[in-house]
Amino acid sequence: MLRRIFWNPEWNESLFLVSCAERLMQNPTEFSAKHSEDEILNRIIRDLKNNSSILDLVAAEYLQFRLMFVYREDSQLQQEITYHSRLQSLVVEDVE
Amino acid sequence: MSLFLNFDLNLGLNFGLNLGLNIDFIEAIRLTEVLMGFAFAQQSLEYLKFAGRERILFVVRLALAILLVIGFQSAWVLVLLLLIGLAMLHRFQGPYNGGSDRIGLLILCCLCLVHFAPTQYWKEVAFGYLALQTILSYFMSGWVKIVNTEWRTGRALCDVFQFSAYPISESLRGCSSSPRLLFLMAWSVMLFEMLFPLSLFSDVGLIIALIIAASFHFTNACVFGLNRFFLIWIAAYPSILWLQSRVFTTS
Numbered sequence: 001m002l003r004r005i006f007w008n009p010e011w012n013e014s015l016f017l018v019s020c021a022e023r024l025m026q027n028p029t030e031f032s033a034k035h036s037e038d039e040i041l042n043r044i045i046r047d048l049k050n051n052s053s054i055l056d057l058v059a060a061e062y063l064q065f066r067l068m069f070v071y072r073e074d075s076q077l078q079q080e081i082t083y084h085s086r087l088q089s090l091v092v093e094d095v096e
Numbered sequence: 097m098s099l100f101l102n103f104d105l106n107l108g109l110n111f112g113l114n115l116g117l118n119i120d121f122i123e124a125i126r127l128t129e130v131l132m133g134f135a136f137a138q139q140s141l142e143y144l145k146f147a148g149r150e151r152i153l154f155v156v157r158l159a160l161a162i163l164l165v166i167g168f169q170s171a172w173v174l175v176l177l178l179l180i181g182l183a184m185l186h187r188f189q190g191p192y193n194g195g196s197d198r199i200g201l202l203i204l205c206c207l208c209l210v211h212f213a214p215t216q217y218w219k220e221v222a223f224g225y226l227a228l229q230t231i232l233s234y235f236m237s238g239w240v241k242i243v244n245t246e247w248r249t250g251r252a253l254c255d256v257f258q259f260s261a262y263p264i265s266e267s268l269r270g271c272s273s274s275p276r277l278l279f280l281m282a283w284s285v286m287l288f289e290m291l292f293p294l295s296l297f298s299d300v301g302l303i304i305a306l307i308i309a310a311s312f313h314f315t316n317a318c319v320f321g322l323n324r325f326f327l328i329w330i331a332a333y334p335s336i337l338w339l340q341s342r343v344f345t346t347s
Contacts, residue, residue, distance in 0.1 A: 001318045009142040011321030016192050023190070035189045046146075070259050072251075077259065 017043060021067050024083055040065060041088050048090070063088045118345060121220065124338035125210055126167070128226075129174075131331035132203050133165035136177065138327055139193075139200075150187055153180060171211035178204045195233075196324035202229055203332055220342070227339035230332040231293050234309065238289025247286065250279030268319060285312070296340050306333050 004011070020036035028036065044065060067083040119127070140158035147154050157180050163173045181201050184192065191197035209222035246252035257271045257278065271278065288308060295305035310333075313326040 004321060005314070005317050005323050005326060006138055007142070008317075008321050008323045009145040012142055012193055012324065013146060015194070015321070016188070019190070019192075019194060032189055039188075072246075072255060 013043060021083075024067065025069070037085050041085060045088075045090065061090055063090050118341045119334060119337045121223070121338060121342075124334040125207070125223065127334040128203065128207065128331055129164050129167070129170055131334070132200070132207075132328065133161045133163075135200070135324070135327035135331050136161035137165070139324055143192075153183060153187070156180065171208075174204060174208050174211060178208055193324050196322070196328045199230070199233065199332060200328050202226065203328070206335075223335050224339050224342070226332060227335035230329070230336055231296070233329075234289045234292040238286050238292070241282070242286045242290060247282055250275055250282045253278040253282045288312070296336075296344055299340070299345065302337065302340050306336070 017040055020039045023036045024033060041063065044063060048063075064087050065085045066081050068079055068081050070077060070079050072078070137158055140154045140161060143154040144151065144158070157177065160173050160177050160180070164170060164177070178201075181197075181204055184197075185201075203226060206222050206226035210219045213219040213222055241247040241252070244252065246255070254275055257269055288305075292305055292309070295301040310326070310330055313322070313329050317323040317326040
């Protein structure tokens with residue numbers, strides 16, 4: 001656990017993805033929305049490439065992510081899918 | 097030749113013993129630079145693990161952070177680091193790491209002003225501003241929580257452990273089933289943050305408050321993975337220590 005103080009790049013990437021997701025929900029400009037979507041897509045693609053077993057298993061040609069927000073309403077937890085990304089071809093190296 | 101004169105003379109090896117209750121302006125500035133340099137170097141190394149085309153930006157940032165730690169041409173190094181900070185804001189369309197990036201930029205701006213301000217008065221104003229903003233960062237954080245019913249009842253912290261997006265381990269998520277403990281934790285955090293400014297009135301009180309605050313950031317780093325907050329917030333502490341000795345210590 002102590003190691004996390006000095007080296008935690010994966011978790012910081014995760015936190016940035018949370019920031020991107022929140023930005024997508026805050027009525028961003030078209031440019032800003034594309035930037036956040038690209039950042040999330042690029043990181044998912046990178047993870048898929050780094051984990052070839054998942055890629056073999058899925059064998060998908062396109063990628064789409066969705067954002068699901070969990071919130072509390074009274075004492076109940078509610079889930080709501082608030083965003084669907086564009087369909088991104090997995091053949092392309094990087095999202096531009 | 098003058099470029100090399102302050103190479104390791106300012107490394108700040110005497111800071112540890114001198115940190116006590118009185119820290120002079122020059123020492124505080126230098127200690128802030130050293131701590132921020134370490135924080136920026138650590139951040140840059142983390143960025144480099146995943147960086148793509150922007151890799152060069154973080155290589156330069158890492159080199160500048162090292163120069164800042166050893167005290168080589170600090171004023172200009174700070175200006176370059178500020179420019180890189182702005183480039184990073186553009187690259188990530190905002191802060192990459194939320195509050196830790198924001199306070200990093202605040203420290204950078206204030207240190208640049210300290211180095212380039214025309215008089216000692218304005219240098220102290222700039223550094224004092226950093227101290228006040230850091231103190232306010234705790235107070236406002238406590239205020240935002242205490243006016244929120246979810247935080248007052250302890251439910252907010254319960255929800256954080258139960259289903260937040262923070263990368264919490266499964267064993268720690270089990271803490272959400274201990275509402276009484278989380279209630280106590282929530283109120284401890286809120287009261288500490290709200291009362292933090294009062295610590296300025298006591299030398300010992302401030303030292304204790306800073307140790308508790310650093311421990312708080314340390315815990316957040318371990319539990320929630322917020323390691324960058326720990327390192328960069330500590331870099332702002334010398335400004336608070338200096339402000340306290342400047343304003344509240346009469347001897």
